[in-house]
Amino acid sequence: MGNLNESKEIIKQKIEELIDYSTGLKLKNKILSMKYDEEKGVIELVIEVGQNNLNNDNILKRQIAKIVKIDHGFSGVKINFEETKKSDKIAGKNTKFILISGGKGGIGKTFITVNLAYALNKIGKKVGIIDADIYGASVPTMLAMFKDEISVGEFNKINPFKKWNMEIISTEFFSEYEKPIYWQGSSLYTMISNFLYQVAWSKDLDYILVDMPTGTGDVFLSIAKDLKDANVIIVSEEDMLSAHTALKSGVAHKELGQNLLGVVINKKTIDNFAEEYLTEKLGIPALAFIPYEKPKTRSYLYDENDENYKLFIDLATIIQSIL
Ligand SMILES: Nc1ncnc2c1ncn2[C@@H]1O[C@H](COP(=O)(O)OP(=O)(O)OP(=O)(O)O)[C@@H](O)[C@H]1O
Ligand SMILES: [Mg+2]
Structure with missing residues (x-):
């Protein structure tokens, strides 16, 4: 897994390159929080999306799981998608x-x-x-x-x-x-x-x-x-x-x-x-x-x-x- 902070930084950068299809924009600056649960080896993320949509959320979930688990060897990832406030x-x-x-x-x-x-x-x-x-x-x-x-x-x-x-x-x-x-x-x-x-x-x-x-x-x-x-x-x-x-x-x-x-x-x-x-x-x-x-x-x-x-x-x- 290498240095934890380094991994987290790289994961963050990779996630920020993904596309939120509800807005058509990259997830740049849309990671609202990112924590590491040491006991479970799980990365916990809160990500802002334009609109909650099962399809979109699932695509992002799969892409993020690949980055966190396969590319960086963490045992799990938990993601909450928060919809941007309408205003x-x-x-x-x-x-x-x-x-x-x-x-x-x-x-x-x-x-x-x-x-x-x-x-x-x-x-x-x-x-x-x-x-x-x-x-x-x-x-x-x-x-x-x-x-x-x-x-x-x-x-x-x-x-x-x-x-x-x-x-x-x-x-x-x-x-x-x-x-x-x-x-x-x-x-x-x-x-x-x-x-x-x-x-x-x-x-x-x-x-x-x-x-x-x-x-x-x-x-x-x-x-x-x-x-x-x-x-x-x-x-x-x-x-x-x-x-x-x-x-x-x-x-x-x-x-x-x-x-x-x-x-x-x-x-x-x-x-x-x-x-x-x-x-x-x-x-x-x-x-x-x-x-x-x-x-x-x-x-x-x-x-x-x-x-x-x-x-x-x-x-x-x-x-x-x-x-
Ligand atoms: N304090 C004031 N001094 C001088 N004239 C005023 C003042 N307040 C409002 N007026 C005038 O009174 C008229 C009615 O105001 P206004 O159109 O803003 O009302 P309104 O509540 O928006 O009405 P509507 O519901 O029709 O939209 C306008 O001609 C406006 O210039
Ligand atoms: Mg008026």
């Missing part, structure tokens, strides 16, 4: 998802999404935005983006569109200008799933913000299915109607196992109904209070000339400190 497959390992949600229409979900994304970028974070509002896509308009040529990148994935250092995807880029979209059911799910898996997001994105549509319908559920470990910001205005709908979406996210970060009160008035109601009922903090203020320079985005800009920088700083 890891979308962008990078360290990319965190933040859903901007809140039930009622017109309360400022999209407005908060673009301004928070911009502020996060200003404090040095790399940010992507998914416009999950399939029928009412408004992120591109708020970011003053024009329809660009669609381009295809690595692994045949669509390159996200770019504006001010941010990566953006929206149905707006794929639909005819001024024409509505009528998808339902499976085509709707396919679009959401394409936004997650078929976009060549940069691997070093810190955050992907998801502008959620109003309500807890199909889109809500498809996102919940694929982004179980996402974080959520609940947006509400101070009034009871808005707070009540926001509560329902907060409860829905919670029941799906997602992590509620806190509440953002938008178009702040002197009233504080929603703040008290939501923080108490959902047991989460209020992260920011944004008064109604028209951006001075751009149509929808604050910059250094606006009072609210600082509030978004503060919100971005809080997000950075908790995630």
Whole structure:
């Protein structure tokens, strides 16, 4: 068997050259742990695969057993295959998802999404935005983006569109200008799933913000299915109607196992109904209070000339400190 550490190193190198057919990529950096049980003479491995698949796992098992037992003379090998977390497959390992949600229409979900994304970028974070509002896509308009040529990148994935250092995807880029979209059911799910898996997001994105549509319908559920470990910001205005709908979406996210970060009160008035109601009922903090203020320079985005800009920088700083 020769020197144990040397053998382990060579085994590791050989395994890293094998192909995981569920991703089509080599197992480079996919050995999560490698131990040697001296008593039994067995090498124990934990290996990350793109997708657990009996066929793929068996092929790898045979190849690894040959390396460990026949090439290097160990008496046995024990392998656990761990599936890559779904969210890891979308962008990078360290990319965190933040859903901007809140039930009622017109309360400022999209407005908060673009301004928070911009502020996060200003404090040095790399940010992507998914416009999950399939029928009412408004992120591109708020970011003053024009329809660009669609381009295809690595692994045949669509390159996200770019504006001010941010990566953006929206149905707006794929639909005819001024024409509505009528998808339902499976085509709707396919679009959401394409936004997650078929976009060549940069691997070093810190955050992907998801502008959620109003309500807890199909889109809500498809996102919940694929982004179980996402974080959520609940947006509400101070009034009871808005707070009540926001509560329902907060409860829905919670029941799906997602992590509620806190509440953002938008178009702040002197009233504080929603703040008290939501923080108490959902047991989460209020992260920011944004008064109604028209951006001075751009149509929808604050910059250094606006009072609210600082509030978004503060919100971005809080997000950075908790995630
Ligand atoms: N704090 C604010 N100050 C000034 N205008 C705001 C503020 N918040 C939102 N708005 C404006 O209010 C309108 C509605 O906001 P927005 O489209 O973001 O709501 P929404 O919750 O995303 O709605 P929908 O459910 O239709 O997607 C927009 O014109 C937006 O620019
Ligand atoms: Mg919106």
